[in-house]
Amino acid sequence: MRNPLRSEANAFRFLLYVIAVAAVVVVLALIIQAL
C-alpha cells in the first residue's frame, strides 16, 4: 500500500475518499435505523 500522505495532493485525495466512505456509512446507518 502506498502512503496516502506523501504529498498535499495525495492527502487531499485521501480526504475525498474519507468523505465518500463517511457518507455511505451515514446513509446505511440511517436506512437501518429507519427500518
Add this chain to the structure above:
Amino acid sequence: MEAGAIQAGAGHAHEHHGPPPANRSSRVDPALLGMLLFIISEVMVFGAFFTAYFFIRVVQSADWPAEGTELPKLIAGINTCILISSSFTLHWAEHAHKMGNRRGLQAGILTTFLLGLTFLFIQVNEYVHIGFSPQDSAQGTVFYGLTGLHGAHVFIGLTLLLFVNIRAFRGHFTAEDHRGIEVPGIYWHFVDVMWIVVYTTVYIL
C-alpha cells in the same frame, strides 16, 4: 606547486566546512517524514479517545448522548462544511502556487486560515451553549474529550497556517521550494479527516 597544493587544499576545506552531512537512510524528505511520524502518533492518541467512546457506547450500552442532553447536529454539520471547505481552499492555494500564481496562493491560504478560525470560534460557541459539562456524565467527558482534542489540533493547524500565511505574503515560496506549504497542508487535511470521523461517530451515528 606547493602553493598551488595549499590553495587547492584550502578550496577543498572550504567546500567541507562544518560537520559532515547527516546520513539519510530514508528516501522520504526529512520534513515530510517528521510530519508523517507525528500524524501516526496523533492517530494513536485519537484511537485512545475513540476506545473510551466505544467502551461507553457499545460495551456499557449507555445512552448516547446522555439522557436529557442533545447534540447540535445542524450547527456542527454547518461547521463540518466550513472545515471541509478549508481543505478545498488549501488545495486550490497549493495548485495556484504550482501554476506560479502568487496571488492565488495568498488568497487561498488566507481563506483557509479564516475558515479554520471560524470553525474554532463556532466550536467554542457550541461549548458555551450546549448545556452540559464534562463532569456531568461519562458521555459528556468523552464528548468534550474527543471534540476538545480535535479542537486542539485545529489550533495547532491554524498556528502552522499562520506561518504559511506570513511566508506566502513575504514571498518566501518558489515553484521549486514549496515544502513549507506542502507539510502544513498534509497536516491540515489530516485534521479534516479526523473531524469527519469524529462528527460521523459522535454527532450522527
